Amino acid sequence: MNGGSAVHNGSRLNERPLPDATTAATNPVGTAVIGAGYWGPNIVRNAMALEETDLKWVCDRDEARASRLVGAQSAIRVTRDIDEVLADESVEAVAIATPPATHGALAYRCIEAGRHVLVEKPLARSYAEGLMMVRAAEERGLVLHCDHTYCYTPAVQKIRDLIDAGELGTPLYYDSVRVNLGLVQQEVDVFWDLAPHDISIVDFILGSGRELLTVTAEGADPLGLGHACVGYLTLRFDDGLLAHCHLNWLSPTKIRTTIVGGSHRMVVWNDLLPAQRVSVFESGVDLAEIDLSPGEQRRRKVSYRMGSMVAPALREREALLGVLEDWTGAIRSGTKPKTDGHAGLRVLRVLEAAQASMCNGSTPVCLGTMVAPR
Numbered sequence: 001m002n003g004g005s006a007v008h009n010g011s012r013l014n015e016r017p018l019p020d021a022t023t024a025a026t027n028p029v030g031t032a033v034i035g036a037g038y039w040g041p042n043i044v045r046n047a048m049a050l051e052e053t054d055l056k057w058v059c060d061r062d063e064a065r066a067s068r069l070v071g072a073q074s075a076i077r078v079t080r081d082i083d084e085v086l087a088d089e090s091v092e093a094v095a096i097a098t099p100p101a102t103h104g105a106l107a108y109r110c111i112e113a114g115r116h117v118l119v120e121k122p123l124a125r126s127y128a129e130g131l132m133m134v135r136a137a138e139e140r141g142l143v144l145h146c147d148h149t150y151c152y153t154p155a156v157q158k159i160r161d162l163i164d165a166g167e168l169g170t171p172l173y174y175d176s177v178r179v180n181l182g183l184v185q186q187e188v189d190v191f192w193d194l195a196p197h198d199i200s201i202v203d204f205i206l207g208s209g210r211e212l213l214t215v216t217a218e219g220a221d222p223l224g225l226g227h228a229c230v231g232y233l234t235l236r237f238d239d240g241l242l243a244h245c246h247l248n249w250l251s252p253t254k255i256r257t258t259i260v261g262g263s264h265r266m267v268v269w270n271d272l273l274p275a276q277r278v279s280v281f282e283s284g285v286d287l288a289e290i291d292l293s294p295g296e297q298r299r300r301k302v303s304y305r306m307g308s309m310v311a312p313a314l315r316e317r318e319a320l321l322g323v324l325e326d327w328t329g330a331i332r333s334g335t336k337p338k339t340d341g342h343a344g345l346r347v348l349r350v351l352e353a354a355q356a357s358m359c360n361g362s363t364p365v366c367l368g369t370m371v372a373p374r
């Protein structure tokens, strides 16, 4: 997607002049944020803190909300009208933090107007819509980034490093619990709201070199909302790796705990324990084959390793700073972002398969049988 993504190809739809390559490397990216609800303010705060971004506008169709967010004394302009934002030539990039149903249309307008885009998870409300967004950005040489925030946390980066360095041995499973008394969403079910976090993390730390075979989802709608508030999602990979995610808006306690089991070591990531988010256990199970006398069956002996635990020091850094750095780096230097539009598409593919599984009595959906729209 990138390979010089800051370089426009002079296509007919993108009339904006190219920034000079040397100034582009040092100038902050003129930025706008659309959406000043729950998540948008976090992007605004981080964009204001980061040297690489120059926040010019906050746009929300509730303009008073945008005004309250930036404050009366701010030089950041507010509007309810995206056209006003796109008419400002100093805006090179737009971050979209509006409800998922609006992502496609808003992103498409920004891309058509020659702007780089950062879109909140989930990238779009369907794979087909996401694919259109990715293609539109690629045709115009623009960066389409997807905010899979957790992939930018020091904890997830550490777990990925441990896996890549072979410290866990062969990864065996990913098991996560993401439950709390969460905001019950009207527009999307618990899978579309919470599962993008786990799917993107699994994709980021375990996706490389293995193929996702099936997706199974089971959901419950105890409130009669018409969609699931409690969900169980299972991903099965070609090497036997199993990822399971428990998602729930109706839990009285908040739990954000993930276990990644490997043949050598196992990691427990408790995101609610800042002093010790990641614990690496030397524990595991070893199997030895015992040969019995001829005629008898071979047996396997199980032995348990109860080793020590290490809690690696992690620097505390807000993940959204990393998201914005990665996005602006891709815009200025053409570096490949960790979670680009294609990463967003992979998440959408799983979400759609989960939906299909639920519609089909929670039977496993083979990803190979899902036809990607052309």
Ligand SMILES: NC(=O)c1ccc[n+]([C@@H]2O[C@H](COP(=O)([O-])OP(=O)(O)OC[C@H]3O[C@@H](n4cnc5c(N)ncnc54)[C@H](O)[C@@H]3O)[C@@H](O)[C@H]2O)c1
Pocket (backbone or CB within 6 Å): 034, 035, 036, 037, 038, 039, 040, 059, 060, 061, 062, 065, 080, 082, 097, 098, 099, 100, 102, 106, 120, 121, 122, 147, 148, 149, 193
């Ligand atoms: N990365 C994360 O960890 C994380 C966390 C929470 C939410 N999110 C995502 O952020 C997005 C927004 O979620 P939220 O909880 O902030 O929603 P929200 O409903 O609290 O806020 C959305 C805001 O967008 C505004 N808006 C809607 N349509 C608009 C339009 N066409 N033009 C301008 N403004 C418009 C609304 O007025 C509202 O202020 C969603 O995609 C959600 O999945 C991401």
